[in-house]
Amino acid sequence: MTSGLPVSRHDMVPSEESTTAWALAAGGGDPEAFEHLVRALHRDVVRYVAHLSADPQAADDLAQETFLRALGSLHRFEGRSSARTWLLSIARRAVIDSFRHAAARPRFGDTMDWQVAIELAQPRNTPGFDDGIALLDLLETLPDDRREAFVHTQMLGLSYAEAAEISGCPIGTIRSRVARARTTLLGLLSEAELPAA
Structure with a gap:
């Protein structure tokens, strides 16, 4: 069929x-x-x-x-x-x-230091793992709405119209959020590349 x-x-x-x-x-x-x-x-x-x-x-x-x-x-x-x-x-x-x-x-844990337990459970030494963590760290600095617009359009490859429909906002808002996210991320990358004084 x-x-x-x-x-x-x-x-x-x-x-x-x-x-x-x-x-x-x-x-x-x-x-x-x-x-x-x-x-x-x-x-x-x-x-x-x-x-x-x-x-x-x-x-x-x-x-x-x-x-x-x-x-x-x-x-x-x-x-x-x-x-x-x-x-x-x-x-x-x-x-x-x-x-x-x-x-x-409610959540219950069987370890006193749950943050260390989570960190130890994460995969290490896999190709691109460190870059992926760095990208996630940079994305976490963005406000939620900008991060969502950036991920939709730049990482998932959605059109601005599709991202706007998913987010329930106008296309112009998505364009603005993506532009602001790019500016913020480029600034953070530039800061990270500066030699330590």
Whole structure:
């Protein structure tokens, strides 16, 4: 049933049209189309929720929750936005709900120094790990709205229109937030490169 659906030719990366067509077909009851949709967008969703939640260990669970919510909402998807934008909006709500849920329940630890335990549990000496930590540290200095706009457009490759739709604000606001985020990050990088006096 999905054999006639479009796929881009660039390294077999599905186009926005393909993923949207799969979402529409899945909403019409085609399970194979939903499988294509999940395969095409799984990596983007995992990266997005890992960034928003700041918890790479929870990313798979949050991605699964996103796709479960999407599966339950497919019948309402009309293709007014791309499937990717629609899915990342669902992912954003899943992360927000996970924060609310975590804030509502008490946490107990079996170690006195939980910060040291967390640091020791982090992976080390993997390619790009230190650069990734440095980038996360720099991004953490940005206000939430600027960080979100920067991640959407510069790291996930969303258009300004898609980022605006996900964030629920005008495109001009997204452009402004990204520009301010870039200025701040460039300033921080310049400071970091200055020799110690």
